[in-house]
Amino acid sequence: MSRTKGRGRFGIVDVGSNSVRLVVYAAAERNPVLVFNEKVMAGLGRSLASTGRLDPKGIARALDALRRFMALRDQIGVETLVVAATAAVRDAEDGPEFLEKAERICGFKIDLLSGVDEARFAAQGVLSGIPEADGLVGDLGGGSLELVPVSGGKAGPGATLPLGPLRLIDLAHGSLAEAEAVVDRALGEQTWAKEHQSKRLYAVGGVWRNLARIHMAQRNYPIHVLHQYVIPAREASEISRVIEKLGPKSLAQIPDVSERRVEALPFGALVLDKLIGALKAKEVVISAYGLREGILFDRLDKKEQAKDPLIAGCHDLAGRLARFPQHGDEFFKWTEPLFADDVLAETPQEARLRHAACILADIGWYVHPDYRAHYAMTQILLAPFSGVDHPGRLFLARVGYHRHEGRGEPELLGNLSGFITEREHERALVIGLALRLAFTLSGATMGMLPRTRFDVTKSGVTLVVPKKYEALIGEIVSKRLSALARALGRKSDIRIGK
Incomplete structure (x- = not known):
């Protein structure tokens, strides 16, 4: 990705497995100030595991969202816009067909991120917001989980696993018991992760942010800022297990749970609990910075990147x-x-x-x-x-x-x-x-x-x-x-x- 020279508004459209989101920043700079943020829960990857293809209704919703976002780009006056597609589009048989339609709407080429790119940008986003991060970044999207070690301001080689909640729901036919076996098997194959045990887990993703909101509410925590909110690993596991046992009606009644996350939350909680156990993590640190901030940071020149x-x-x-x-x-x-x-x-x-x-x-x-x-x-x-x-x-x-x-x-x-x-x-x-x-x-x-x-x-x-x-x-x-x-x-x- 090329460097961004302009100081005008900078936008990113993230075409994910669960949502399509437009974020617009005042400028591409070291402290990105958000001026607009809109998300459509398209569900592109809802049926990917069972059919190998993108969800038809999800395709329609995603393309409609892109039409609106392109109009918003002109209305807001976005100087630079990046559109990036991730796991669902990357893995689907009809991903190229979807990209062709999407690019006709956008009028330019969409960046189809590889698993390595997605993991790298997610880790870079965490480091841009928490420069001293030392541990493992876990970025949970709808279709995949990126795991990347970070230390000394740098990211190491990581992995992309098919453990996003939407994909798990499809693979396990909605059964948490079946999903547990899938998660255990996938994490058990990551022998490299043992080198990063007993460290912090930096959690990225909307489902995990919802878990953090619930934990905040339970503690009556005075600062309702998710970025760098720390949850002791034992407490994160405990709250995850509680969430796993609750049905959709019970979850929907929790004030701090987004209605759009109700279906995915138990499966995201399962992944977090299993990941904490596999890593023997000491703490979970919530990062509000992830893939999008990593893409923005990559566009900055070296002088801007070096700023505190x-x-x-x-x-x-x-x-x-x-x-x-x-x-x-x-x-x-x-x-x-x-x-x-x-x-x-x-x-x-x-x-x-x-x-x-x-x-x-x-x-x-x-x-x-x-x-x-x-x-x-x-x-x-x-x-x-x-x-x-x-x-x-x-x-x-x-x-x-x-x-x-x-x-x-x-x-x-x-x-x-x-x-x-x-x-x-x-x-x-x-x-x-x-x-x-x-x-x-x-x-x-x-x-x-x-x-x-x-x-x-x-x-x-x-x-x-x-x-x-x-x-x-x-x-x-x-x-x-x-x-x-x-x-x-x-x-x-x-x-x-x-």
């Missing part, structure tokens, strides 16, 4: 909501003395989160003052960031709260003490109070802060301000400096420099 996805995402959000998006870099350098080795020493990962927090410092400015703290917190909790786990997201949200509210506990999500450590609570408070001081001191303007600095000793925090800015030192500045110093267990002072 979290920092890129924070810059994007600040660019939309902050007065001076460039403020973040000033704040990051200005707060460095507070996190020196002999003060609040930080790891490279902690410094990265501080950088992200500084970029997001002003996203609540336009909201009524009484609501800024909770607005900033909510924006950060729900923003479409990647490259950050849930504890990191909560940490950033707490910084956003303290930056506007000072000390205190946010009531929005209740007690969060079990989600981040006491050290992280302390760091979030210090960063938030420092940013609160920064905006007061500078009048929320650019260029002034770099001319001031902190001198931090074992007993005190001194703010050094040039003589030309002496008049900016007032009661509120002194008060907020004092609050910052107290959070560090020190006394505050102000010194006027040259």
Whole structure:
């Protein structure tokens, strides 16, 4: 696939075994921002296992969907559009015939992905959203399961197995007992997977996301963000076995289950349970990034690919909501003395989160003052960031709260003490109070802060301000400096420099 040079809207149509989906991103960039998303449950692969051919009704629905998506491409103004077909079209006897009809509708050639390509893009998508991923990617589509090892930012050779829920339903005539034998046999043949046991399983696919939603609801989990949601392997297996035993009527009554997933869910749960057992996986990590994001990432140039996805995402959000998006870099350098080795020493990962927090410092400015703290917190909790786990997201949200509210506990999500450590609570408070001081001191303007600095000793925090800015030192500045110093267990002072 060629590199994408344009900065206009970028679209992907994923012609899968179960669904045909159009996603449109604001641009092909490191932090892909979704602007449109539509899915049609066509069921192309519904009868593939028994007939070797695509489902006739599925063909009609898929072609109708493509006609609409081509019209939407023009309506939305998509600059670059990729259409990719996967397992069902690849494996069906009449796949070439379907492709010919589909390409006449699209007006260009459709990318028919091989099993190797499908696995590679799925793994690349996970790595683009979770760069530190170390374990095995499992991407469950309607017709196939892709398994790919990932480590050190790279994907290894994997495998494509015919274990998608639609194919299993057809192969096993709707019987979970028969499907279990099929899954056991297919996984037992993957001797290479033993090399990746006792690691994390990165789960991709709509059926598995539905399982995660059910688990969230059971735990009354406060962050309804699926990306990088972690489920202990034992709990994932337990919930999978419960789902396997429920009939369609019972499944349809579960609020967090999509009606369109009811038929496939028990079979997807069976595959997950068996895969966890075969891998002796320690955790299941949900990835909202998969094949489509992998295709997009492959289109980026090397410079864009090398960017940190979290920092890129924070810059994007600040660019939309902050007065001076460039403020973040000033704040990051200005707060460095507070996190020196002999003060609040930080790891490279902690410094990265501080950088992200500084970029997001002003996203609540336009909201009524009484609501800024909770607005900033909510924006950060729900923003479409990647490259950050849930504890990191909560940490950033707490910084956003303290930056506007000072000390205190946010009531929005209740007690969060079990989600981040006491050290992280302390760091979030210090960063938030420092940013609160920064905006007061500078009048929320650019260029002034770099001319001031902190001198931090074992007993005190001194703010050094040039003589030309002496008049900016007032009661509120002194008060907020004092609050910052107290959070560090020190006394505050102000010194006027040259």
